[in-house]
Amino acid sequence: xxxxxxxxxxxxxxxxxxxxxxEKLIRYITTHGYGCWSEVPEKAGLQRCGKSxxxxxxxxxxxxxxxxxxxxxxxxxxxSLHGAVGNRWAHIASxxxxxxxxxxxxxxxxxxxxxxxxxxxxxxxNTTSITDQQQRSQxxxxxxxxxxxxxxxxxxIGMTKSQVLQDxxxxxxxxxxxxxxxxxxxxxGGTNNASLFQEISVxxxxxxxxxxxxxxxQVQISYTTGMDxxxxxxxxxxxxxxxxxxxSKYNNNMIVEGxxxxxxxxxxxxxxxxxxxxxxEMVESNEEWSQIDTQxxxxxxxxxxxxxxxxxxxxxxxxxxxxxxxxxxxxxxxx
DNA sequence: AAGACGCCCAACCGCATGACC
DNA sequence: AGGTCATGCGGTTGGGCGTCT
Numbered sequence: 398x399x400x401x402x403x404x405x406x407x408x409x410x411x412x413x414x415x416x417x418x419x420e421k422l423i424r425y426i427t428t429h430g431y432g433c434w435s436e437v438p439e440k441a442g443l444q445r446c447g448k449s450x451x452x453x454x455x456x457x458x459x460x461x462x463x464x465x466x467x468x469x470x471x472x473x474x475x476x477s478l479h480g481a482v483g484n485r486w487a488h489i490a491s492x493x494x495x496x497x498x499x500x501x502x503x504x505x506x507x508x509x510x511x512x513x514x515x516x517x518x519x520x521x522x523n524t525t526s527i528t529d530q531q532q533r534s535q536x537x538x539x540x541x542x543x544x545x546x547x548x549x550x551x552x553x554i555g556m557t558k559s560q561v562l563q564d565x566x567x568x569x570x571x572x573x574x575x576x577x578x579x580x581x582x583x584x585x586g587g588t589n590n591a592s593l594f595q596e597i598s599v600x601x602x603x604x605x606x607x608x609x610x611x612x613x614x615q616v617q618i619s620y621t622t623g624m625d626x627x628x629x630x631x632x633x634x635x636x637x638x639x640x641x642x643x644x645s646k647y648n649n650n651m652i653v654e655g656x657x658x659x660x661x662x663x664x665x666x667x668x669x670x671x672x673x674x675x676x677x678e679m680v681e682s683n684e685e686w687s688q689i690d691t692q693x694x695x696x697x698x699x700x701x702x703x704x705x706x707x708x709x710x711x712x713x714x715x716x717x718x719x720x721x722x723x724x725x726x727x728x729x730x731x732x
Numbered sequence: 733a734a735g736a737c738g739c740c741c742a743a744c745c746g747c748a749t750g751a752c753c
Numbered sequence: 754a755g756g757t758c759a760t761g762c763g764g765t766t767g768g769g770c771g772t773c774t
Contacts, residue, residue, distance in 0.1 A: 413742070413768080435759065451760075452743065487762055498762075503741050506764095 410444040414453055418443055422450055423458055456497045463495025467504055475501060 410418075425441035431454065434447035443450060456462075467475070471493055478489045486498035486505075493501065 411744075433759075447759080448745095449743075455761095456742070484763065499742075502763075507740060 409438075409446045409449070411449070414457075418445070419453070419458060422453060426454060426458075456499045461495055462497070467496075471496070475505065479505065 414422075421441050421443055422437070425437065429440070431437060431451070434451040437443070437447055437450045438445045441450070445453075474492060475489060478492060482488050484502075486502040490496050490498040490501050
């Protein structure tokens with residue numbers, strides 16, 4: 398096991414950070430900015446490598462870090478984004494102001510682990526008369542009616558999209574739930590974007606048809622059209638970088654010689670506070686999001702098991718022959 | 733009360749990427 | 754073009770802590 402290249406020649410401390418170390422790092426960065434991380438440990442008086450300092454700052458000490466439990470909205474957004482982009486934690490974290498990739502990754506891993514355990518496959522030495530399909534339906538129903546958050550993944554309950562759709566009992570008994578057909582990655586098996594949209598459109602169409610037939614219950618579906626209240630735009634390109642330093646005061650993130658440190662500390666704190674507040678206001682209000690170009694919206698919220706294609710009744714629409722394709726695709730503003 | 737167990741999460745590691753020379 | 758270095762990212766580890774027996 399080697400060490401980081403930046404700390405090969407140094408005797409560096411490892412493991413948990415002490416409050417004193419945190420204080421040193423905070424003091425240094427609030428005064429100097431982080432500039433070159435490899436120089437931070439020496440200048441801050443820390444027996445750590447630069448990489449470790451960077452990680453500590455980004456994942457824990459940053460003033461805009463948002464701690465505490467994930468909200469249901471954040472959970473839904475994480476699941477949606479994970480369905481779209483897979484394990485690209487940094488990308489997912491960029492859509493959740495104040496959350497770090499590490500935090501989301503940890504949350505996802507523990508959550509999924511829990512879910513997988515909870516929804517472990519039905520007993521194989523089944524001696525009852527119910528069918529496998531009935532078992533899965535019951536499992537899905539139990540999941541939907543009892544679990545929090547109100548989200549489930551088809552792969553967790555061992556069902557495919559077809560099976561869910563064919564199970565009217567499941568849909569009738571699951572009002573106001575959020576379904577995700579998640580294959581865990583963006584790998585579409587060579588499917589191009591156009592056919593991916595078609596597949597998603599078919600799914601949406603099927604869902605709405607089922608929904609209309611049921612009349613009495615609403616099955617809530619999250620997808621990219623912005624048609625439902627759970628939709629959250631994935632990109633906040635206009636958001637100020639949480640660590641952006643006023644260029645008039647700082648040069649390349651390094652303090653300008655001769656400036657009064659106390660004054661700069663106050664300005665730094667004020668800047669961080671303002672940016673954090675701005676981010677939160679944007680998240681809470683939704684107002685800014687409405688201004689975001691819909692073309693930025695990620696089209697890949699809904700996926701389902703790849704095996705779906707081999708199951709009966711799931712024909713992929715041929716764009717050349719489908720009569721209602723235009724109508725379906727009109728659900729996607731980016732097309 | 734105390735040891736075993738399991739979970740959470742901070743931190744580490746190795747690799748990829750980009751900037752610079 | 755190729756080497757070096759810094760940074761970013763995702764996978765993994767292991768210590769701490771709460772719960773269970």
